[in-house]
Amino acid sequence: MLDKSRDSKLDLGILNQNAKLEACDRSIKEVTDLDKAKEKLYVSEKRNKELLKAFPDSVFLLNKQGVCVDLHAQDSSLLTMPQNEIIGKNVYDVLPKELRDKIITAFENGQETKTTQIVEFSLSTKEELRHFETRIIARENDNFLTIIRDVTKQKNADFLKCQVQKILELIAQNRPLEQIGMSIVETVEGHIKECMASILLVDQKELVLKTLVAPNLPKEYSQNIDGIAIGPKVGSSGTAAYLKREVIVKDIANDPLYEQHKEMALKYGLKSCWSFPILSSTEQILGVLAIHCDQIRSPVADERDIEANMTHLASVAIEQHNFKITLQKQNELLEEKVKERTLELKKIVQKLTESNECLEDQVQTTKAAENRAVDSQELFSAISQNFPHGVIAVVDTHYCITHLDGEELTNYRLKGSDFKGVSIDGIELLSKDQKLNVKKIIAKTLDGNHMTFETRFRKNIYAVNTMPMYGSDEQIKYALFVYNNISKQKEVELEILNALTKEKELGELKSRFVEMASHEFRTPLSAILSAATLIGKQNGPEKEVVRAGYVGRIKSNVKNMVVILNDFLSISKLEEGKTIAHPETFDLICFSKSVIKEVHSNKKQGQHIRLIHKQSTFFVHLDLKMTHHILVNLLTNAIKYSPENKDVILAIGHCNKKMYLKVKDSGIGIPKSEQKYLFQRFYRAKNALNIQGTGLGLHIVKKYTELMNGTVSFTSDLSKGTIFTVELPLNLKEK
Numbered sequence: 001m002l003d004k005s006r007d008s009k010l011d012l013g014i015l016n017q018n019a020k021l022e023a024c025d026r027s028i029k030e031v032t033d034l035d036k037a038k039e040k041l042y043v044s045e046k047r048n049k050e051l052l053k054a055f056p057d058s059v060f061l062l063n064k065q066g067v068c069v070d071l072h073a074q075d076s077s078l079l080t081m082p083q084n085e086i087i088g089k090n091v092y093d094v095l096p097k098e099l100r101d102k103i104i105t106a107f108e109n110g111q112e113t114k115t116t117q118i119v120e121f122s123l124s125t126k127e128e129l130r131h132f133e134t135r136i137i138a139r140e141n142d143n144f145l146t147i148i149r150d151v152t153k154q155k156n157a158d159f160l161k162c163q164v165q166k167i168l169e170l171i172a173q174n175r176p177l178e179q180i181g182m183s184i185v186e187t188v189e190g191h192i193k194e195c196m197a198s199i200l201l202v203d204q205k206e207l208v209l210k211t212l213v214a215p216n217l218p219k220e221y222s223q224n225i226d227g228i229a230i231g232p233k234v235g236s237s238g239t240a241a242y243l244k245r246e247v248i249v250k251d252i253a254n255d256p257l258y259e260q261h262k263e264m265a266l267k268y269g270l271k272s273c274w275s276f277p278i279l280s281s282t283e284q285i286l287g288v289l290a291i292h293c294d295q296i297r298s299p300v301a302d303e304r305d306i307e308a309n310m311t312h313l314a315s316v317a318i319e320q321h322n323f324k325i326t327l328q329k330q331n332e333l334l335e336e337k338v339k340e341r342t343l344e345l346k347k348i349v350q351k352l353t354e355s356n357e358c359l360e361d362q363v364q365t366t367k368a369a370e371n372r373a374v375d376s377q378e379l380f381s382a383i384s385q386n387f388p389h390g391v392i393a394v395v396d397t398h399y400c401i402t403h404l405d406g407e408e409l410t411n412y413r414l415k416g417s418d419f420k421g422v423s424i425d426g427i428e429l430l431s432k433d434q435k436l437n438v439k440k441i442i443a444k445t446l447d448g449n450h451m452t453f454e455t456r457f458r459k460n461i462y463a464v465n466t467m468p469m470y471g472s473d474e475q476i477k478y479a480l481f482v483y484n485n486i487s488k489q490k491e492v493e494l495e496i497l498n499a500l501t502k503e504k505e506l507g508e509l510k511s512r513f514v515e516m517a518s519h520e521f522r523t524p525l526s527a528i529l530s531a532a533t534l535i536g537k538q539n540g541p542e543k544e545v546v547r548a549g550y551v552g553r554i555k556s557n558v559k560n561m562v563v564i565l566n567d568f569l570s571i572s573k574l575e576e577g578k579t580i581a582h583p584e585t586f587d588l589i590c591f592s593k594s595v596i597k598e599v600h601s602n603k604k605q606g607q608h609i610r611l612i613h614k615q616s617t618f619f620v621h622l623d624l625k626m627t628h629h630i631l632v633n634l635l636t637n638a639i640k641y642s643p644e645n646k647d648v649i650l651a652i653g654h655c656n657k658k659m660y661l662k663v664k665d666s667g668i669g670i671p672k673s674e675q676k677y678l679f680q681r682f683y684r685a686k687n688a689l690n691i692q693g694t695g696l697g698l699h700i701v702k703k704y705t706e707l708m709n710g711t712v713s714f715t716s717d718l719s720k721g722t723i724f725t726v727e728l729p730l731n732l733k734e735k
Contacts, residue, residue: 060146064111066091066104069143103134103146110138120151131155153302156191160306163187167313177321181213184289184310184317189216191306194294196270198222199278199314200237201287202230209237209288217292218268225261230285235261236275237288244285246307249273251296271296276307278314286318349388390462393481394469395442399424402478408485412458441466445479460487581623581707583732588618588627588652588659595631596650602636606645609635613652620659621731626704630712633697634663634724640691641667642721654730661726669718678714701726708732 058073068086081093091103099121106117119134130152137145167187170180181199188197198214211226228234230241235257240247249255250272252265258273265273270292278287289311291299299307391406400423404416419427424439441451444466451466462483469478589611596609603609631650638648642665651662670678674685679702705712710728 057150058148060091060148062091062107062144062146064107064142064144066107099134103136106134106136107144110136110144111142114138156302160187160191160309163190164309164313167317171313171317171320174320174324177317178213180317181314182215184314185213185215188289188291188306188310192291192293192299192303196292198290198292199287200225200228200241200290201318202241202285209241212287221261221264221268221270224264233257233259236273237290240275240277241285241288244277244279244283246277247275248298249275250298265292269294272298274299274307276311278311278318280315280319286315286322289314345388389485391481391483393483395424395479395481397446397477399439399442406483408483411460442479445481446476448476454486460485461490462486579703579707581626581732583621583623583708585619585621586624588620589613589615590617591624591627592631592650592652595628595635599632599635599639602639604639604642604644607639607642608647609639610647610649611652612649618652618654618659620728622708622728623704623732626708627728630701630704630726631661631663633701634661634726637697638663638665638667638722638724641665643667657730658727659730660728662723664721664723666721669720669722670714670716671718675714675716679712 059071060068060073061070062068067088067090071083071086073083081089091100095103099119102119102121106119109115110117115138117136119136120132121134122131130150131154133149133151135147135149137147139145163183164187167180167183170183185197185199189195196214196216198217199212200209201212202208203210206227207230208227209225209230211222214222225235225237228238230238232239232242233256234242236247236249239257247257249257252258252262252271252273258265265271272293272295274291274293276289276291277285278289280286289307291307387406387408389408391404391408393401394403396402400421401419402421404419406416409416424430424435424442427435430438441453445451445468448468449466450468451464453464455462455464463486464484465482467480468476469480471477592611592613596611599609635648635650642648646666648666649662649664651660651664653660670685677683678685679698681696681699683699702712705726705728708728709732710726712724712726714722714724716722
């Protein structure tokens with residue numbers, strides 16, 4: 001038992017010993033891991049610091065109270081104290097005042113929303129106005145990582161791009177050069193601090209520089225350099241214009257180029273001047289962009305880029321301005337020449353026009369034109385080239401064209417120069433017969449004859465005058481042809497002729513109207529007068545029946561006169577275009593029955609009007625008055641031309657959205673040779689001349705039918721009768 005106890009203690013000691021050894025090993029391992037971690041952290045911190053040194057932005061690590069925990073600031077101009085004194089300071093003590101409130105507000109928003117806050121601000125330094133972008137990132141430990149980046153170059157580049165676009169728009173809109181120059185100067189002064197820009201233009205006549213715009217230069221100084229000569233050692237601007245390259249005067253007080261203007265420049269604090277030539281697309285000097293500064297310095301790279309852009313824009317604007325002035329002067333000169341040529345042409349045209357009226361005047365005018373052409377070939381070419389509405393041609397004794405010109409050639413897309421030296425036989429535009437005819441006329445003209453005639457070419461008509469042209473030896477050398485386009489005159493003549501024809505027809509119609517009206521009114525008036533006289537003699541008692549008969553005759557004749565007058569009024573309105581269809585819905589069957597009753601008094605002895613229809617009611621949508629006139633006219637004609645004891649048939653029906661009226665009589669019929677004239681005004685067939693009528697009824701029926709989009713036709717057999725058919729739409733739409 002004791003042995004066992006001793007063995008147990010020994011085992012426990014060994015176990016404790018092992019445990020201590022294991023604990024020791026763990027401690028050693030932990031110390032080793034810690035050293036490695038420290039070394040790794042040191043390496044990481046060293047790398048981060050190296051990265052921060054290369055990082056162009058300023059980085060601040062702030063706690064939620066705004067106290068700086070760590071920082072890396074490349075730009076010390078943002079700080080109000082040295083970097084080594086900032087850690088542990090509050091943001092209010094570190095950043096400029098204009099930025100503090102914005103940063104605190106961003107802290108609050110970032111802490112609340114857990115999103116990155118972006119703050120933009122600008123600071124004015126001694127050198128320039130600088131622009132910054134701040135990004136504030138809320139971290140999980142309630143700290144804030146603040147990154148401040150200088151975006152001045154980007155902002156300035158964007159602004160410059162906008163200004164360039166604006167200037168280009170002004171150039172494209174053809175705005176005044178002064179306005180474009182002012183915009184260029186404002187752009188330069190907006191990008192280069194403490195400078196005053198001006199643009200000087202070259203006066204090509206006096207070889208001096210004239211001020212275009214200099215809004216901010218002192219007025220006295222600007223007047224002093226206005227008109228400065230172009231040459232070597234004449235200030236920076238005069239020299240730059242002379243050398244066609246930039247001239248940088250860093251120190252005006254000590255530069256020999258400013259010997260003449262030094263005192264005036266220093267008086268207004270101008271210490272340096274940079275002059276850049278404005279060159280055309282062909283490297284010709286147009287002007288100078290001058291930039292004056294109140295500091296002794298030269299332009300930096302960014303400022304040179306701005307200068308290059310602005311001088312290029314100025315070049316485009318000045319070239320466009322000069323081109324516009326040149327074009328305007330050329331236009332004025334051209335207008336003056338055109339006026340002179342037009343005046344000469346008017347004189348020649350006046351003489352040529354007078355030549356058409358009198359042969360003697362033609363000879364005198366053409367001799368004058370010939371003499372003028374011989375005296376001055378240039379004047380002759382100008383006249384022929386601008387000869388209005390015509391062509392002037394000159395042909396020599398070999399039948400070759402020596403000159404051909406005139407405005408009329410452009411209408412055929414021809415050039416006179418293409419025909420110079422071409423013989424008449426070689427002109428492809430002329431047919432064989434036309435060539436022979438032209439050669440005959442040339443031969444007669446070369447024999448000393450003056451020819452006047454009209455000819456047609458394509459769709460135009462020309463009045464042609466020819467005359468011989470004499471050389472210095474008084475021998476005929478050429479034949480002159482003058483072609484005048486008189487197509488419009490011929491059109492006017494044709495219109496006048498047509499108007500006279502229409503006037504003649506109208507006069508004939510008026511005569512026929514008066515003759516017909518006199519005849520048609522005489523008969524009923526005589527009947528009325530006779531009946532009235534007989535009524536006066538029948539005053540005795542028991543004469544009522546006789547008097548009633550006479551009164552009936554008066555009423556019937558008055559009714560006939562009303563019908564004639566209505567026809568006259570209808571034809572008048574139709575001719576003037578004042579008649580328009582006004583459709584309405586009505587029952588055609590009921591309407592036809594009322595019309596039959598209306599014409600009842602016109603029937604002869606034993607005549608009956610039979611109405612044939614398949615429906616008890618038949619509704620249509622037509623002009624009621626026009627339909628009434630059509631039906632009354634056709635029925636009264638059927639009654640008038642049918643003998644006694646013969647029926648008149650009126651048939652009504654419809655088919656394919658159209659209705660039809662057929663009126664059939666058993667009358668005298670219409671001769672076939674005269675049927676085609678039946679619907680003309682005042683026309684009456686020869687076999688109906690002894691029957692009362694105006695010859696207007698059927699003409700009006702046709703016009704009314706057409707106004708309602710319908711047609712009227714007939715078939716007729718001589719001595720057997722006639723059937724008139726009127727087709728109309730069931731539903732006429734109102735126009």
